[in-house]
Amino acid sequence: MASTTTTEGVVPWPTDLAAQYREAGYWKDELLTAPIWRMAARRPDDIALVDGETRIGYAEMCRRADALGARLRELGFETDDRVVVQLPNTWEFVIFTLGCLRAGIIPVMALPAHRRHELEYLAEHSEAVAMVVPDILRDFDHQALAKAIRDAVPSVRDIIVLGDAHADAIDLRGLCALPADHEDPAATLDALPISPDAVALFLLSGGTTGLPKLIPRSHNDYRYNAEVANEAARFDDSTNYLVTLPASHNFPLACPGLLGTFLAGGTVVMLQSPEPSRAFATIEAQRVTHVAAVPAVVQRWIDYEEAERTGQLATLRVVQVGGSRLVDELAARVKPVLGATLQQVFGMAEGLLNMTRLDDPEPIVIGTQGRPVSPGDMVRIVDEDGDPVPLGGRGVLHTQGPYTLRGYYKAADHNKRSFAPDGWYITGDIVELREDGNLVVQGRDKDLINRAGEKISGEEVENLLYRHPGIEMNAAVAIPDPALGERVCVYATLREGVQIELDDLRRLMRDAGVAGSIVTLLCDRGARYRETLYDPAWLAARGIDPSPWKSKL
Ligand code: OOB
Numbered sequence: 001m002a003s004t005t006t007t008e009g010v011v012p013w014p015t016d017l018a019a020q021y022r023e024a025g026y027w028k029d030e031l032l033t034a035p036i037w038r039m040a041a042r043r044p045d046d047i048a049l050v051d052g053e054t055r056i057g058y059a060e061m062c063r064r065a066d067a068l069g070a071r072l073r074e075l076g077f078e079t080d081d082r083v084v085v086q087l088p089n090t091w092e093f094v095i096f097t098l099g100c101l102r103a104g105i106i107p108v109m110a111l112p113a114h115r116r117h118e119l120e121y122l123a124e125h126s127e128a129v130a131m132v133v134p135d136i137l138r139d140f141d142h143q144a145l146a147k148a149i150r151d152a153v154p155s156v157r158d159i160i161v162l163g164d165a166h167a168d169a170i171d172l173r174g175l176c177a178l179p180a181d182h183e184d185p186a187a188t189l190d191a192l193p194i195s196p197d198a199v200a201l202f203l204l205s206g207g208t209t210g211l212p213k214l215i216p217r218s219h220n221d222y223r224y225n226a227e228v229a230n231e232a233a234r235f236d237d238s239t240n241y242l243v244t245l246p247a248s249h250n251f252p253l254a255c256p257g258l259l260g261t262f263l264a265g266g267t268v269v270m271l272q273s274p275e276p277s278r279a280f281a282t283i284e285a286q287r288v289t290h291v292a293a294v295p296a297v298v299q300r301w302i303d304y305e306e307a308e309r310t311g312q313l314a315t316l317r318v319v320q321v322g323g324s325r326l327v328d329e330l331a332a333r334v335k336p337v338l339g340a341t342l343q344q345v346f347g348m349a350e351g352l353l354n355m356t357r358l359d360d361p362e363p364i365v366i367g368t369q370g371r372p373v374s375p376g377d378m379v380r381i382v383d384e385d386g387d388p389v390p391l392g393g394r395g396v397l398h399t400q401g402p403y404t405l406r407g408y409y410k411a412a413d414h415n416k417r418s419f420a421p422d423g424w425y426i427t428g429d430i431v432e433l434r435e436d437g438n439l440v441v442q443g444r445d446k447d448l449i450n451r452a453g454e455k456i457s458g459e460e461v462e463n464l465l466y467r468h469p470g471i472e473m474n475a476a477v478a479i480p481d482p483a484l485g486e487r488v489c490v491y492a493t494l495r496e497g498v499q500i501e502l503d504d505l506r507r508l509m510r511d512a513g514v515a516g517s518i519v520t521l522l523c524d525r526g527a528r529y530r531e532t533l534y535d536p537a538w539l540a541a542r543g544i545d546p547s548p549w550k551s552k553l
Helices: 015-023 034-042 058-074 091-103 116-126 142-152 172-176 185-190 219-233 250-254 257-264 276-285 295-308 328-338 362-367 412-418 458-465 502-511 530-534 536-541 547-552
Strands: 047-051 054-057 082-085 106-109 130-134 158-162 199-204 214-218 240-243 267-270 290-293 318-322 341-348 351-355 378-382 394-400 425-433 439-444 448-451 454-457 471-481 485-494
Touching: 034 058, 034 257, 047 058, 047 091, 054 058, 058 091, 058 172, 058 185, 082 091, 082 116, 091 106, 091 172, 091 199, 091 267, 106 116, 116 142, 116 214, 130 142, 142 158, 158 172, 199 219, 214 219, 219 250, 219 257, 219 351, 240 257, 240 276, 250 257, 250 341, 257 267, 276 295, 290 295, 295 318, 295 328, 318 328, 328 341, 328 362, 341 362, 351 425, 378 425, 412 425, 448 458, 448 471, 448 485, 454 458, 458 471, 458 485, 458 502
Parallel strands: 047 267, 082 106, 082 130, 106 199, 130 158, 240 267, 240 290, 290 318, 318 341
Antiparallel strands: 047 054, 199 214, 341 351, 378 394, 394 425, 425 439, 448 454, 471 485
16 A cells, blocks of 8 residues: 555555545645744744743744754754653743754653653653653652663663753753854754654553553644644634643644644643642733643632632633543533633544534533544444444444544554554544534543543553562552542452552552552552452442453453
């Protein structure tokens, strides 16, 4: 089959579909950054980016990004080189990302919670030449960890640090500095032959089994992702968009997120935490109009506003909520309490985006997760035998479309399970497709735990726990949690005479260097006996869905 891209390990779209996507105008055969740079030429002084006291106009943002891209090239970075990015929500994150896109260098978007276990794997699997990290953040020494990974992974050559860079690391702020007057980094980068079908960046899968998979997103597809999301969320040049979820996640990055905001000519406001008092103060001070949040954050915001009656949210027009299921009761409180229109977003780093529309009637906005944003999105719902489910029934959602991947990067075996023989992506989400075309997420048929939108692989947790010599058998499942939606619960049978406390497991996870959220395990001490593993009635009596057990045992 002829290919639309030639990067090794990347599965191309079939040529007939690629031709359709071009013809329909979804793929514009331009770099993702091109329209943003045109925006900078048209309105150079409009504010593009705000981070605390720092305010950066469109022209300055693009000049800094170009300078960074050219400096990386001078340092020896080449087209198609990969860099693992783990940065907090700062203006430097934006400059770094845009600079890489301009220079054909591919960011691998790690999440802030990731630790050695995940980062080392990402660096190895992507054959990264560099890592970019903060020095110390929330008491964790990221710079030291990056160096340990450099020692362990032969491809990693450079460490780039936001903050206090050691002598053998590169200072990120220096890379972001404005170019000297005589320099013309834009011309250098404009001359680079970068294909719009090339991988622009790698996103991470929500860890279906094992460690996260890498999702290649091309310039053509990711730009369309942000543009078509802009239409559904109606971002325009009056949008002031607050980034408070981790900026490297697809939702705040491009759904429409910060990239959509730049494409629309709006202003992006970076904030490192969704903590209500800081978020609300920022919304008021920066006249924020749009924000994306996960249900757990929306719950905190609603509780805070109800208790404090801050009156700080007057400018807020739209609150997008996604990442995990928003329960109807909470959905119904968004508009009355926060005073903004709710937009439910059921999306995935793999591609397909569903959104309720801003003018949908209330029952749709509150009771569904919306419908695909592009006319090019194709969805089907199938039963356990792979047969189509009639309208109104529920089953596993399959999809293909102009911004949905055709395969994870270098994961041939896994791809056999995650894609139907005709190339459609098997989302693993169990949904109901209503007659009006909207989807309702009912559950999932994949082994992951969705902890406040963060996806944790059950199998990965289990494998790590087997490092404990006292554990004979274990299973990690999701249990309901009022604040997080779900949290990790581990059931274990122990070898004769062994005693294990929750703290022992936490220590084991921390020593294994896994993401912080996985360390916070809930271990039900009453469930340490083999018979409970096999007794669905015992689980049901405690309100635990036994279905993940069936698939595991
Ligand atoms: C977003 O992306 P990921 O890649 O972290 O996770 C995708 C998975 C989906 O397959 C689904 O299982 C779950 O997260 N999910 C939802 C949901 N939105 C995502 N489950 C129920 N209701 C929703 N509204 O989470 C993501 C990517 C782009 C935009 C929004 C979310």
